[in-house]
Amino acid sequence: MPTIDVLIVDDNPIMRDALRGILAADESLRVVAEAANGREALALARQLRPAITLLDHRMPIADGLSVVNELGQHSAVLVLTSSEEPHIIADMLQRGARGYLVHGEFEPGDLVRAVHEVVGGRGWLSPRAASVAVSLARAQPTRRERVEPAYGSLTERELEVLNLLCQGLSNASIAEQLWLTEKTVKNHLNHIFAKLGVRSRTEAVVRWTTERHTP
Template sequence: MTDSPIKVLITDDNPIVRSALRAILSNEQDIVLVGEAGNGEQALDLARQTDPDVTLLDHRMPVADGLHVVSELSRYTSVLALTSDDSPRVIAAMLRGGAQGYLVHGHFDAPDLVRAVRAVAAGQGWLSPVAVPIATAALRKEDDDDRLERWRADLARRTGLTAREREILTLLGAGLTNGTIGQRLGLTEKTVKNHLSSVFAKIQVVSRTEAAVRWNTPS
């Protein structure tokens, strides 16, 4: 707990939610509310004006949603995402964008909210229990995806794969037939086969299966 009151900015497009949050937090002697915003742009303006210690940030809002402003908002305040969205993509994006905590509506009570605000104000992270496995899995998947993309880029650079050959190899690795690949890319099946012959030679494989494994398995 800080020596001076924790300044909190509430951001949610639903006035009923804002009212409920206000009622909970206004009862705490160590917390003072410095403003309320109905969208991301308003939150940015108020954060610059009021210098809050913690901003409660909804995801789904008009004008500018939470994902669009979390990075910029994190320059002025610690962000505690507070939303009904438990999508792994959204949780991961919010945390990567700079949010220090993530609470999911329906999975926390008033004392949890107060503890989360205090923790984030103190520079600690805070996640709803329901968000922990989702966030962990989502962040791990993004790390795996990043590693795969780096591997593919390096393999393409080392072997001289063209942009078109990379497209075809990616579709092959996803299990598509030559005919379907051709339809996706506006090529004849013969052209796809010719590209694959070049790909096989460059990455030193002799079959579609080997090519798919090489493209999809970082080493």
């Protein structure tokens, strides 16, 4: 399996150590650098072009929100922070973050899976972030051609998977809820993404909510 280079950005050295330890459990993940603020993160991202950046929000000099857009030009961005404010989550997602995890809402294995999902272009949202994404979709429906709603082609099982995805559940949690294997859930999600014309979990949540709430 190809090595995935990771940049960790957090002003707390204890948190950086903890994240490095979690990622070390997966041999395919390699932490190539660490930064304590957004300015350092940008310099390292330009130089190293990591596959993914784990980005905190509240930091000195330059916070995560101020740099997420530019970071996204050099690396996929997974926000990893204690910030649960809806406007912060919304701004991060709208400025290009592909995933958003809130401390306390995930296990170490969830972080490792989230890294792989985000690098693979599929995105990952904590329950709180997923609810904000849904609210965004309801308030600002995306523009699209007037065609038959994409959700009409989804099977009953795919609808069940998609509704649980919108609640912020991980693949493992969805599998547990529906008595499926994680591989089966992943297959269902791939079919859902294809039918909805999206590439990530975040886009699927937004498209699904938009389809159901746009006249």
